[in-house]
Amino acid sequence: MKTVLKVAGIVVAVLIVAAIAIPFLVNVNSFRPQIESNLSSALGRPVKVGNLSLSILSGSVEADQLSIADDPKFSSAPFIQAKSLQVGVELMPLIFSKQLNVTQLTIEHPEIALLRNREGVWNFSSLGNQSAQQAKAAETSSAPANVNVAKLDLTDGTISLGSISGKRKPVVYDKVNITMRDFSFTSAFPVVVAARLPGGGSLKIDGTAGPINSTDTSLTPVQAKLSLKKLDLAQSALVDQELGIAGSADFDGTLTSDGHAAKANGTVKATSLKLVPKGSPAGVPVQVVFAVEHDLKNVSGKLMQGDVSIGKALAKLTGTYDMHGETTSIHTKLNGEAMPVDDLEAMLPALGVVLPTGSRLKGGTFSVELDSAGPLDKLVSTGWVKMNNAALANFNLGSKLSAISALTGKQTGNDTTIQNLSSDVRYAPEGTRLDKINLVIPSLGTVTGAGTVSPSNVLDFKMLANLAGVGAGLTHAVGMGSGGIPIAITGTTSDPKFMPDMKGMMGNQLKGLMQGGGKANPLGGLFGKKKPPQ
Numbered sequence: 001m002k003t004v005l006k007v008a009g010i011v012v013a014v015l016i017v018a019a020i021a022i023p024f025l026v027n028v029n030s031f032r033p034q035i036e037s038n039l040s041s042a043l044g045r046p047v048k049v050g051n052l053s054l055s056i057l058s059g060s061v062e063a064d065q066l067s068i069a070d071d072p073k074f075s076s077a078p079f080i081q082a083k084s085l086q087v088g089v090e091l092m093p094l095i096f097s098k099q100l101n102v103t104q105l106t107i108e109h110p111e112i113a114l115l116r117n118r119e120g121v122w123n124f125s126s127l128g129n130q131s132a133q134q135a136k137a138a139e140t141s142s143a144p145a146n147v148n149v150a151k152l153d154l155t156d157g158t159i160s161l162g163s164i165s166g167k168r169k170p171v172v173y174d175k176v177n178i179t180m181r182d183f184s185f186t187s188a189f190p191v192v193v194a195a196r197l198p199g200g201g202s203l204k205i206d207g208t209a210g211p212i213n214s215t216d217t218s219l220t221p222v223q224a225k226l227s228l229k230k231l232d233l234a235q236s237a238l239v240d241q242e243l244g245i246a247g248s249a250d251f252d253g254t255l256t257s258d259g260h261a262a263k264a265n266g267t268v269k270a271t272s273l274k275l276v277p278k279g280s281p282a283g284v285p286v287q288v289v290f291a292v293e294h295d296l297k298n299v300s301g302k303l304m305q306g307d308v309s310i311g312k313a314l315a316k317l318t319g320t321y322d323m324h325g326e327t328t329s330i331h332t333k334l335n336g337e338a339m340p341v342d343d344l345e346a347m348l349p350a351l352g353v354v355l356p357t358g359s360r361l362k363g364g365t366f367s368v369e370l371d372s373a374g375p376l377d378k379l380v381s382t383g384w385v386k387m388n389n390a391a392l393a394n395f396n397l398g399s400k401l402s403a404i405s406a407l408t409g410k411q412t413g414n415d416t417t418i419q420n421l422s423s424d425v426r427y428a429p430e431g432t433r434l435d436k437i438n439l440v441i442p443s444l445g446t447v448t449g450a451g452t453v454s455p456s457n458v459l460d461f462k463m464l465a466n467l468a469g470v471g472a473g474l475t476h477a478v479g480m481g482s483g484g485i486p487i488a489i490t491g492t493t494s495d496p497k498f499m500p501d502m503k504g505m506m507g508n509q510l511k512g513l514m515q516g517g518g519k520a521n522p523l524g525g526l527f528g529k530k531k532p533p534q
Helices: 001-026 028-043 091-097 127-142 343-352 473-475 501-516 522-526
Strands: 047-049 052-055 060-063 065-070 078-082 082-087 102-108 111-116 148-163 171-184 191-196 202-209 224-234 246-257 261-274 287-293 300-310 312-320 327-342 361-362 365-375 378-393 416-428 431-441 445-453 461-467 485-491 498-502
Touching: 028 052, 028 060, 078 102, 078 224, 148 224, 224 261, 261 343, 300 327, 300 343, 327 343, 343 361, 343 365, 431 461, 445 485
Parallel strands: 102 148, 111 148
Antiparallel strands: 047 065, 052 060, 060 082, 065 078, 078 111, 082 102, 148 171, 171 191, 191 202, 202 224, 224 246, 246 261, 261 287, 287 300, 300 312, 312 327, 327 365, 361 378, 365 378, 378 416, 416 431, 431 445, 445 461, 461 485, 485 498
16 A cells, blocks of 8 residues: 555656646647737738746747737738637647647637728628638638637627727727537537627627638528627617617517528617607507518618517518618608507607696507608608597697687696597608697697707697687688688697687788688688779
8 A cells, every 4th residue: 555655746846847847848829820820821810929928737839919910901000919829739649749630719808899981891700711711721622621610709808899980989898708519610600609798787698609601701501599688779789879879678580591691589678768869768668579581791770570579569670771871771661550649759859859847648549550761870761640539638629829819718627538640751850840740639629730849849830729619700800711610739848829810810821811802801701991893
C-alpha cells in the first residue's frame, strides 16, 4: 500500500510539474500567425489576436485581445473587438507534434457593430463569404470542409444596431450571449441567443441556422422561436424615435427563412402604447396577431394577417412595406366594423385624440376604414369613420349652442347623445381634415359640414345646423334661409367654441337675395321693407 501511495504521489508531482513547465516549453505565440490566418480565411476579413498563453488545465490557448475588421464599404472601425479569445485545442498534438487542432472558440466581452445602408444591406452580409465558397468547393470534391468547430460561444457581449448615415443613434443591446454547436459552413447548426434589451427587457432566440449562404450571410436559412419580454418600443431598433411610438411589448412567435423569403408569425401584446408624438399612453392593452412574409433580397414584404384587438374591439390590418431608405414606407388598409366604443375609448389618447375636458365617449359602436400610404414619418391616411348610438358623457352641446338650441325648446341634458356620426377623414403630418360630416343629435337635429384639426388640436370647422322641430319659416324669420343655421367651431379639442357663423349668415342672406326672384326679400323683411312691385 505504501508503494502504491508513493507511486501515485510521484505521478501527481510529475503532472503538476508538467502543468507548470509545459506552458514555458511550448511557445504558443508561434501559433499566432496560424490562428490569425485560419480565422481570417474563415471569416473573409482581417483578424488580429493579441499575445497567446497556454492553459493546460482548461486545454486552451488564450489571446488577450481580438479584432475582426468590418466591411470597408461600411466602416474602418472593427466589426468585432473583444478583450479575450479562448481557443480550445487538442493538447497531445499541440505538445508533441506542434500541431494546432481547434475544438472550440470562446469570445469574451465582444463588442459587435451591426450597420445597415440605405439599400437595406447589412455589414455582416459579406462575413465568411470566401470561406463558405471554399467549403462548398471542398464538399463538392469530397474533401473535408475547412471550418468545423464543435462549440462557438460569444459571452457577455454588446451589440449596437445603426446605419451608415448616422441619422439615428445606434440601439445597444448588452448581456449578449450566443452559443453555436457543431458550427459548419456547409450544414445547419443549433443556435441560442440571449440578450438584455434597452430599457431592461429580454430577448431569446432558439433555433437552427445554416448552411451559410456563400454570397450573402444575411440570406442564410434560419428556423427559430423568438421571445421578447418588456420590449421598450421607444428605445428599440424596430421604430424610429421621431415617430413618437412608445410603450412596452411582449412577443412570442416563430421565424422561418429559406434564404429567399422569411416568414414570421406570432402575437404581440403592448401596454401603455403611444402611437403619435403628442399622444399619451393608452389605458388598455393592445394585442396583435400577425403573419408577415418578407423578401430578403428586395427588403420588402407583405402583412398577410394583422388582427388588432382592444378588448372586444377587433380591426383587420393588411398591406405591404418597403424598408429601403432611412424610413420604412408602407401601404396598408385598416378595417374595423361595429367595434364597441367602450373598449376603444381608452385608446384615444394613444392616437392623440383629445376630447373636451371632463368628457368621455360611451356606448354604441364605431366603424372605420383607412388606407395609409407613404414613409412612416410622412404617412397620409384617408378613409371614413362612423359611430352609432353613442354618447359624449359630461358634455352638454346644447349649452354650448344655447342661443340656437333654445329654438328647439328641448332640454339636452348633461350628456350629448349621438344617434349617428359619419365623416370622410384625411390624416397627414400637417393635420386632420374631416369632410362630409353628418351628425345626428336627437335633442338638437342634424349638423353637417367640414373642417380641420391642426397638429396642436386647434379647430376650424364650418357647420350647418338643421334644428329638430324648427321649421323653415322660423329660420327664414331670423334671416337664415331654409338651409339651416351656420355655425363656426373654433378653439381646441379640449375646449371647443361654438358661435353663429356671421359670414355664413350673410352668405345665406345674399344667396337668398340673388335667388329671390318673385319671392319676398329676406333682407328686406328683416328691416321692415317690402320689395318694389315688378
